Amino acid sequence: MNYQSLIKPIVISIITIGLNTQAAIFITPKAPDIKAAAYSILDYNSGEIIANNNQHDKRAPASLTKLMTAYVVFQLINDGRASLEDDVRISKKAWKTGGSKSFIEVGKNIKLEALLKGMIIQSGNDSAVALAEHIAGTEGTFATYMNEYAQQLGMKNSRFENASGLPHKDQHTTAYDMAILAAASIRDFPQFYPWYSQKEFTYNGIKQRNRNKLLWSDSTVDGLKTGFTKKAGYNLVASANRMDMRLVSVVLGSTGVDARTSQTQKILDYGFRFFETQTIKNITKDVAVSGAKKDTIKVGTKGISNITLARGQYKLSDKVIQLNEGLSAPIKKGDAVGRMLIKFEGKTIAKVPIIALEDTAEAGFFAKIWNWILSLLGL
Numbered sequence: 586m587n588y589q590s591l592i593k594p595i596v597i598s599i600i601t602i603g604l605n606t607q608a609a610i611f612i613t614p615k616a617p618d619i620k621a622a623a624y625s626i627l628d629y630n631s632g633e634i635i636a637n638n639n640q641h642d643k644r645a646p647a648s649l650t651k652l653m654t655a656y657v658v659f660q661l662i663n664d665g666r667a668s669l670e671d672d673v674r675i676s677k678k679a680w681k682t683g684g685s686k687s688f689i690e691v692g693k694n695i696k697l698e699a700l701l702k703g704m705i706i707q708s709g710n711d712s713a714v715a716l717a718e719h720i721a722g723t724e725g726t727f728a729t730y731m732n733e734y735a736q737q738l739g740m741k742n743s744r745f746e747n748a749s750g751l752p753h754k755d756q757h758t759t760a761y762d763m764a765i766l767a768a769a770s771i772r773d774f775p776q777f778y779p780w781y782s783q784k785e786f787t788y789n790g791i792k793q794r795n796r797n798k799l800l801w802s803d804s805t806v807d808g809l810k811t812g813f814t815k816k817a818g819y820n821l822v823a824s825a826n827r828m829d830m831r832l833v834s835v836v837l838g839s840t841g842v843d844a845r846t847s848q849t850q851k852i853l854d855y856g857f858r859f860f861e862t863q864t865i866k867n868i869t870k871d872v873a874v875s876g877a878k879k880d881t882i883k884v885g886t887k888g889i890s891n892i893t894l895a896r897g898q899y900k901l902s903d904k905v906i907q908l909n910e911g912l913s914a915p916i917k918k919g920d921a922v923g924r925m926l927i928k929f930e931g932k933t934i935a936k937v938p939i940i941a942l943e944d945t946a947e948a949g950f951f952a953k954i955w956n957w958i959l960s961l962l963g964l
Contacts (some may be wrong), residue, residue: 588813590962608673611929613859613895619848624646625760626852629768629824629831630658631891632863636852643757647706647812649820650683650750650758652766653743655705657730658697659774667720668780669698678724679715684751687712688789699788706786707793708811710749710942717748724748735762738769745907747866752814760835767809767822767833781808798846799823806853809833811845817847825853830862838864844927863899868925874945875913883907883942884922892927892935897936907940 616626616636623639634640643698643772661667672694680691687906689695697719703712740762746753760810771778784801785794787876799806806826812820818838825832834852839845866875884906908923919943927935
């Protein structure tokens, strides 16, 4: 249903919350200047982008690629096609992979869980390749999985060619796509997400720290992943949970480790300070429907809806339920019948769909005649 196409909707209910003797003042400044090639900040619960710059520009993902590698492995575990207890034999190719390492040894069998932690916490390229080969036989075949899941998630401007994120001319992503992937990782695999907040991991007697410095400096941050190559610059995907709100931030192409950390902190603080997630649920109303067997039908919101608003606005807003013009029976449960407008100082700041919460059949011939007579009499 395209709600913008509704013609002259009929206002059936106005609910006002928080009457004030003077106007409330809300100042929402522009997002801070972020020194990076691209960034995006997403409200996890509503899916709304709070602020961004160049969020659809294609850039080298570096080790952010491992977020997709982990997503694929997690998915196959959920599907029963892989297990944390799988013994993964380490190939010479995996062992020789350059860049950051978990220091796995060629020819040895290592539990899949250890390789996942080595990839997520230590950013081990060797672990990433070993996982890809175990799942798909070759890293190239595994990349096919990565691209298929990326398309399913709506990552329209991403392409993956390997599991580690090492440079490849055809491998790219965007800040927006990485925000989608991070949110999906949190939503789809809550049992594995705590690994992204683990500060260190020891394998083969070598202890390595998580490269996400925010895990030490901000207690509300609980993930996700860093990345760096000369082409990509310094990347960081992070998520934080404060005040009943979760934000996902992506910074691509920053100038250094400290810069990506400080710039991420800056946009997270901006998002939490000036915005809030508001949950809309259990809003119902009995409304009259012409030509129906019964006088009224119950309408309301569908399940739970989350919207992003300037912090503090919702409790001072008016809620106006509008029905589609000419609404008449028959109506089936679940049919779109209108929308709820959330208005602040007369301006619509959000819209939530309204649906029928029950069926209503069309009235019989004689009932219609009687209702017509009553309408003529003004009754």
